[in-house]
Amino acid sequence: MKIKCILCDRIDSIDSGTLLAKNLRKKRVMSYMCDDCNKRIKEKTEQRIATGNFRVYREKKKDTYI
Numbered sequence: 195m196k197i198k199c200i201l202c203d204r205i206d207s208i209d210s211g212t213l214l215a216k217n218l219r220k221k222r223v224m225s226y227m228c229d230d231c232n233k234r235i236k237e238k239t240e241q242r243i244a245t246g247n248f249r250v251y252r253e254k255k256k257d258t259y260i
């Protein structure tokens with residue numbers, strides 16, 4: 195089946211027998227990211243963690259209650 199990446203609009207074709215394809219068919223709202231975008235997001239996240247600017251949601255929430 196053909197699937198469009200939500201970030202770069204690249205059309206990928208994936209094996210319709212894979213778990214990913216089954217999930218995408220079942221949950222129509224589920225978004226797909228291609229390998230390149232996945233990698234980019236992952237690198238960005240790791241960079242943020244490395245610089246110390248990364249905060250998990252729970253920490254953020256606690257700060258807003260001051």
Ligand SMILES: [Zn+2]
Nearest residue numbers: 199202228231
């Ligand atoms: Zn992409």
